[in-house]
Amino acid sequence: MKLTTRVLPDKGHVINLYPLYITVLGLGAFTVLRILHQLFCVLLQTFLLPGTSLTNFGSHEGAWAVVTGCTDGIGKEFARQLGKAGFNLLLVARDVERLSSTAQEIELMYGIKTHIHTINFGKASVNEYTELTETLERHDIGVLVNNVGTSWRFSRFTETPREKISDMIQINVNATVQVTHAVLPGMVKRKRGLVLNVGSFSGAFPIPMLAAYSSTKAFLANFTSALAEEVRSDNVMVEYLNAYYVVTKLSGIRRPSVFIPTTKIYVQSVLSKIGLPCGSAYSGRLNASSPYWPHALLDLMLTFFCKVYPSAAMVMISGTTQPGLELGGVMGGKAELDCWCLTPEIKTHNEMQ
Numbered sequence: 001m002k003l004t005t006r007v008l009p010d011k012g013h014v015i016n017l018y019p020l021y022i023t024v025l026g027l028g029a030f031t032v033l034r035i036l037h038q039l040f041c042v043l044l045q046t047f048l049l050p051g052t053s054l055t056n057f058g059s060h061e062g063a064w065a066v067v068t069g070c071t072d073g074i075g076k077e078f079a080r081q082l083g084k085a086g087f088n089l090l091l092v093a094r095d096v097e098r099l100s101s102t103a104q105e106i107e108l109m110y111g112i113k114t115h116i117h118t119i120n121f122g123k124a125s126v127n128e129y130t131e132l133t134e135t136l137e138r139h140d141i142g143v144l145v146n147n148v149g150t151s152w153r154f155s156r157f158t159e160t161p162r163e164k165i166s167d168m169i170q171i172n173v174n175a176t177v178q179v180t181h182a183v184l185p186g187m188v189k190r191k192r193g194l195v196l197n198v199g200s201f202s203g204a205f206p207i208p209m210l211a212a213y214s215s216t217k218a219f220l221a222n223f224t225s226a227l228a229e230e231v232r233s234d235n236v237m238v239e240y241l242n243a244y245y246v247v248t249k250l251s252g253i254r255r256p257s258v259f260i261p262t263t264k265i266y267v268q269s270v271l272s273k274i275g276l277p278c279g280s281a282y283s284g285r286l287n288a289s290s291p292y293w294p295h296a297l298l299d300l301m302l303t304f305f306c307k308v309y310p311s312a313a314m315v316m317i318s319g320t321t322q323p324g325l326e327l328g329g330v331m332g333g334k335a336e337l338d339c340w341c342l343t344p345e346i347k348t349h350n351e352m353q
């Protein structure tokens, strides 16, 4: 008997299985081709295609770049590299001495103009936001980097101090919303602008032990997707940066590795891939980008993986553990986190908080 036919035992007649085999083969081939096509597009964007040039946003033409939280870490590096690219800099953070020394350092290095504005986003009043808005409105802003952010150690939500939760909402969410609201009308009027919202992998999936932090970043991802579509026709780009770990004070990681770059390497990859989603291309998060290549591959892998095992994706991103913490989900029963050891990096992160 041929492989494509089968005799039904009770009825004794032959059925043709050929259409079934063809359908299964067709679906299998379609799935494989789809995955290969997505992989090809991500590799092309991440390794070959150049991003939108910063000259489109007014570099070397007197335009200003605003960076929030720019006295350390990723923000300071954005300030350096945007100064190097020929933007004047409006630097915003809470410590006037650190702001002045950052401004001086970059002015001397690249011969650009700087202006500093001091504000503590954790406690900023309506009046302080009005003052900041007035400062922002006086400048021709080409680029805004909503970088300021804070986190708290890996801990249960109920064990996270209330003031830390409030800080995360005020600094990670409210500061971005308020500063963007102040800057965007000018960009829309000038028909030119770039807004980069510094997000996190932890915003892509609900992360236990980082419930508040990961939710603030999920807000930013959604906010960016919606806003980007609103202003696209005004020639203003809004992009969410899906960042995995980077060596900074906030991450508590001091030694770089392939997956954990220095701020210099991370920011270089961001500024060279503006407008390209790279690893976020098929994540379902519109206008998000994972431009640093190991982060891009990780994002792509999680995109495929978490559709099947969302619980496991949560665990992979946080790499966290808490004896007794259990996750339900499509894995069927429960995925226990006990088996995951705290990595040295995460131990350091917790120790620093």
Ligand SMILES: NC(=O)c1ccc[n+]([C@@H]2O[C@H](COP(=O)([O-])OP(=O)(O)OC[C@H]3O[C@@H](n4cnc5c(N)ncnc54)[C@H](OP(=O)(O)O)[C@@H]3O)[C@@H](O)[C@H]2O)c1
Binding pocket: 068, 069, 070, 071, 072, 073, 074, 075, 092, 093, 094, 095, 098, 119, 120, 121, 122, 123, 147, 148, 149, 150, 171, 198, 199, 200, 201, 243, 244, 245, 246, 247, 248, 249, 250, 251
């Ligand atoms: N590092 C990572 O692994 C990682 C991963 C994913 C996403 N991110 C995101 O990247 C962004 C930057 O993080 P980072 O690692 O560069 O952090 P960082 O090294 O701690 O630097 C944070 C900057 O923000 C300023 N800042 C903090 N609280 C502030 C406040 N209340 N008001 C005004 N300024 C304030 C800090 O100023 P002071 O010097 O005065 O504290 C500093 O300049 C954050 O949005 C973070 O969520 C980081």
